[in-house]
Amino acid sequence: xxxxxxxxxxxxxxxxxxxxVVDLLLxxxxxxxxxxxxxxxxxxxxxxxxxxxLPVTMVxxxxxxxxxxxxxxxxxxxxxxxxxxxxxxxxxMCREMGPFITGVILAAxxxxxxxxELGTMKVSDEVAALEVMSVDPVDYLVLPRVVALAIMCPLxxxxxxxxxxxxxxxxxxxxxxxxPTLYWQSAREALTxxxxxxxxxxxxxxxxxxxxxIAIAILGCASGLRASGGALGVGLAVQAAVRNSVILIIVLGxxxxxxxxxxxx
Amino acid sequence: xxxxxxxxxxxxxxxxxxxxxxxxxxxxxxxxxxxxGSGKSVTLRHIIGILRPDAGTVLxxxxxxxxxxxxxxxALRKRMGYLFQNGALINWLSVVENVSLxxxxxxxxxxxxxxxxxxxxxxxxxxxxxxxxxPPSISGGMKLRAGLARALVTQPExxxxxxxxxxxxxIISRQIHELIVEVRDRLGVTGLIxxxxxxxxxxxxxxxxxxxxxxxxxxxxxxxMTAQDHPLAKAFLxxxxx
Numbered sequence: 001x002x003x004x005x006x007x008x009x010x011x012x013x014x015x016x017x018x019x020x021v022v023d024l025l026l027x028x029x030x031x032x033x034x035x036x037x038x039x040x041x042x043x044x045x046x047x048x049x050x051x052x053x054l055p056v057t058m059v060x061x062x063x064x065x066x067x068x069x070x071x072x073x074x075x076x077x078x079x080x081x082x083x084x085x086x087x088x089x090x091x092x093m094c095r096e097m098g099p100f101i102t103g104v105i106l107a108a109x110x111x112x113x114x115x116x117e118l119g120t121m122k123v124s125d126e127v128a129a130l131e132v133m134s135v136d137p138v139d140y141l142v143l144p145r146v147v148a149l150a151i152m153c154p155l156x157x158x159x160x161x162x163x164x165x166x167x168x169x170x171x172x173x174x175x176x177x178x179x180p181t182l183y184w185q186s187a188r189e190a191l192t193x194x195x196x197x198x199x200x201x202x203x204x205x206x207x208x209x210x211x212x213x214i215a216i217a218i219l220g221c222a223s224g225l226r227a228s229g230g231a232l233g234v235g236l237a238v239q240a241a242v243r244n245s246v247i248l249i250i251v252l253g254x255x256x257x258x259x260x261x262x263x264x265x
Numbered sequence: 266x267x268x269x270x271x272x273x274x275x276x277x278x279x280x281x282x283x284x285x286x287x288x289x290x291x292x293x294x295x296x297x298x299x300x301x302g303s304g305k306s307v308t309l310r311h312i313i314g315i316l317r318p319d320a321g322t323v324l325x326x327x328x329x330x331x332x333x334x335x336x337x338x339x340a341l342r343k344r345m346g347y348l349f350q351n352g353a354l355i356n357w358l359s360v361v362e363n364v365s366l367x368x369x370x371x372x373x374x375x376x377x378x379x380x381x382x383x384x385x386x387x388x389x390x391x392x393x394x395x396x397x398x399x400p401p402s403i404s405g406g407m408k409l410r411a412g413l414a415r416a417l418v419t420q421p422e423x424x425x426x427x428x429x430x431x432x433x434x435x436i437i438s439r440q441i442h443e444l445i446v447e448v449r450d451r452l453g454v455t456g457l458i459x460x461x462x463x464x465x466x467x468x469x470x471x472x473x474x475x476x477x478x479x480x481x482x483x484x485x486x487x488x489x490m491t492a493q494d495h496p497l498a499k500a501f502l503x504x505x506x507x
Contacts, residue, residue, distance in 0.1 A: 121355075129353035132313050133367040133415075134339040140370075 065164030086186030118224025153213030283479030346416025
């Protein structure tokens, strides 16, 4: 009986948490009209997020591209078809790897710091102070962070796509004897579309990262605003923000790919 | 006037307030004392509408706070100031930006007017020299005074003080007490002060109420309370109490 009660309590807590995340998302969307008053703060947030995540994202993207090219190239060489290595690396980076890597790194660096900042504000009564001044914490604290990551995540993704393809080109030349000219020509052909300027893969990847940016910021802010019980509570909020963000990035990544390639054609 | 009638509040398994009745007339400083965890801060949070009672009513100038929607609550809060235990300043804003915040958010004043008004209030609390400093670099007493300036900048009718001298040395505490009295006398602000401090209660208060088991155990003027033989009054206001 006690076990059932504990399971029930845990489940209820999770559902409460999920409900609060959805509620926070809706309230943030409703506050979008007040964004012009928060432009400076939003740009500060976007700049900080970019600066904090850029170096790690670039290093990880370069190695991810290199690994991707290496793994794929080994198999392609068996079939004597390394000419398409640039195409495969470019499309994989743009569709999946770029958004995924950027999302996970933003969750670990920026999402965690959002949870820590807002959690500390919550446990030290700063959020309550905003409320008693009739300043809506969603409008003042959450909206700029969400918009900042919704902008920065696609920008960082575009950069990590490029750096990943570059990492792949180095491996292609050094380890697989694919000339840079052939690799880049193959990649450029894959990333050119006569109808839409860029191929669908690039747009889907950028859309994914836009959604990831919103999800990471909302989860970070929601975890922070739920924090209670001092430093321990803030630590748990950070842990929850990163864990939930990574899970959601994977799930949303699957859903978006499925939607664009299987449902919407 | 602030009135609480039969307010009950349970948090988790604990019954914090159990039929609390309290009346704070206009222009008066009412001091609310009681043991730690007796519901003093919870009482303040009901009055400002952060918490809602399980039963009973909380009235400010005859309006039921618990029944207010978001817009009405915002209007009420603009008429109230709240001084948190540690000042609760926003860390990334300077002292003057913290004090300006409610004006920047809610008034139509120009940037210069907001700054001038914030500086005037900072001068009142003796903090104009620290206007450009940030909260992590100022002392606890300065944070409290900045918090008080922020509570006063909108010229509220009521100020709720939550442990205004917690953790402060006697000299800074006395400065804060004098400020609270000045706010009442010069600005005509009604105050509800939550404190453990005998010095704060006797210096700042007009009436004192002591919470006991979720309701007022004993209440009276400062003179009546200090002369009381009641064990609660002795414990909080007797010779050995601080």
